[in-house]
Amino acid sequence: MLKTIARKETLETILSYRFPLFTLICLLLIPLGLFVNQADYGKRLRDYQEQTRLADEAAKSLSIQDVMAGTVALKGFRRPSPLSVFTQGFESTFPAYYEFTQDGFTAGESSGGSDSILAAQGKVDFVFLVQMVVSLIALLFASDMISGEKEAGTLRAMLSNPLPRDALLAGKAGGGFLALWIPFLLSFLVGLAVLLFAGFPLFGGDAAARIAMVFLVSSVFVLTYYVIGLAVSAATAKARTSLVAILILWTAFQLIIPKMSDMAARLVHPVRTETEVSLQKSLLVNALAMEQARELGREYDRIFANAPESANEENSPERKRWDPIRDGIQQRYRERKSRELGAIDETFAQEKRRQTNLALNLSLISPSAAFARLVSDVCGTGELERSRYAGAVRSHQNALDAELFSKVKRTVMLHEGGGTSVGFTAMPVDASKLPKFSIASATLAEAFKANGRSLVSLILWLIVPFAFAYAKFLKYDVR
């Protein structure tokens, strides 16, 4: 019985005018979106390769004097994610690179420097199309499943037979969704063929597994909207009422809830700007440098007060007293600077985390936000990649501190008489052995683990509307 209903539903949808229209929209937009984004990715990849090549060349010819003078900043670039072809996620907001100096790291320009009109309106990528177009069509397809059949009178005709209502509902949901899913699958496969043709590394690493997951999660998402449409249809007596209700729901899920979540999070947990934090850090660095210079000057004057000429004699007793005192002061200030800068960074990161977490958790009320979050993490362009990137930057700074910056000491002293003196000491550095900047991207399993709440949200949006539709339909007035 279930199979009969499902077959009827599939056939009825296929024979309707909506089906070729939907197929055409999918076949046109999905491959085109993937192709355009592949071209964009190719451009960003070439930029990345060129920039890393130049940075590598600069690193090879790096001299210790450059580091001493502070004229050279070492750069660490982030390689664009190949799967950004499917969703840009937050990738365009990530800095393309970070600069590392003795005074810490600073973010470079963002990687989304686009002068296209799309930059203002949001990129038309696969996830955008699924979220905005396919979801709406799924709702429209499902909106008259029950109420439409009631209005047409066919529901009475069906239920005059020994047909259990649960089988009717399940058959209609399964068959109707199949008719929607087939063109979606077809368009996705055509899109993959287009990507292969355009040189996308489909079989490199775990790309194929991730793409399969993107499609699987997208299918679940579309099914979620289909079931929501079915629930609305089972709760209304007229197809027109269903249509109005689903448009309101769609607007809430796609636009209102995600935006309101962000606004609410900004109100509840305001965060300082990057510029404010950067200024605070600069002020701290300058204050500490000044304090250190004064202390060094004071100690220097005390030790060399009676024998200023011995400062240049390496084996003089004054010099033997001075060297460990200077090193001790510098070490103490280095540690203090690292600690206090770290505290500023950590406080800022905490503020941002609190705001982001609140916004994300609130947005998970919408299946659309849950879907976008999960898929962007699977594609390496989401929140998980952002935190991995930040972690990699901190690790790289620490590695450079140990391997490079700690080997160059610049001693600035402010003397009590008002004079200033500067001295340098440097240990040899092999530029070719400096650590390379890299980001350990999250595995597929890690992406799913980090998105437990998104998965729960999607599953709930699948189960609850279906249960609601079932409860409503059991008592549905078919007359």
Place this chain on the structure above:
Amino acid sequence: MNEPKLLLKADDLSKRYEDGVLALDHLNLGVREGEVYCLLGANGAGKTTTINLFLNFIPPTTGTCFINGIDVTKNPLEAKKYVSFVSENVMLYGNFTARQNLDFFAKLGGKSNLTRDDYYRVMRRVSLQEKAFEQRVKTFSKGMRQKLGISIAIIKNAPAILLDEPTSGLDPKAAAEFQDILAELKDEGKAILMSTHDIFRAKDIGSRVGIMKEGRLVMERTREELQTEDLVKIYIDYMKSEPLSA
């Protein structure tokens, strides 16, 4: 000789809707095999409510419907195996052909092993034009849809048939053809309960005729009794009489 089996039975059946309207008031009737029971009455008399109760589309306030001896409320799926339904406007899937509609509803009725020839045979029996068999139903006239509706009832081969104003809006030729098919089904032993406004057709085909007013069955006559009585006059007299609730 054995008495024909009672296939449709309404036992003290009442229905009061949520808005307080009493649509059916203690109805008792029965339809035996080989019998056509015509329910006459004005709009709102309770004819369609009776059919809706037999199909378990709505629950009764009191009383019970039986189909082939099965309590419709307690065991609706089992009861519906023994009944076919044809409504006033036969509702079918417009994008399906006549055969596809027949195939779908036959399967719902439990007939899953039928061939194309079986469908064609039934459609020929109800005089549906041959060229219409594989045509989309959305191009069909009301008469053609009605014929296809009765084909669905025939192919299910249920012993009882419920007809809700099936000839309403049909042209005289189509209505006459429909009446012929009903006569055949009656001769095959089907128990047919038909609600209608058509007094003349009710008199022609009905084994028994009941008149409903304000939810009550106010009169019942057998075919034999109607040979000597004027059904039109009886009907009009009842319609003109004082409201029952007054």
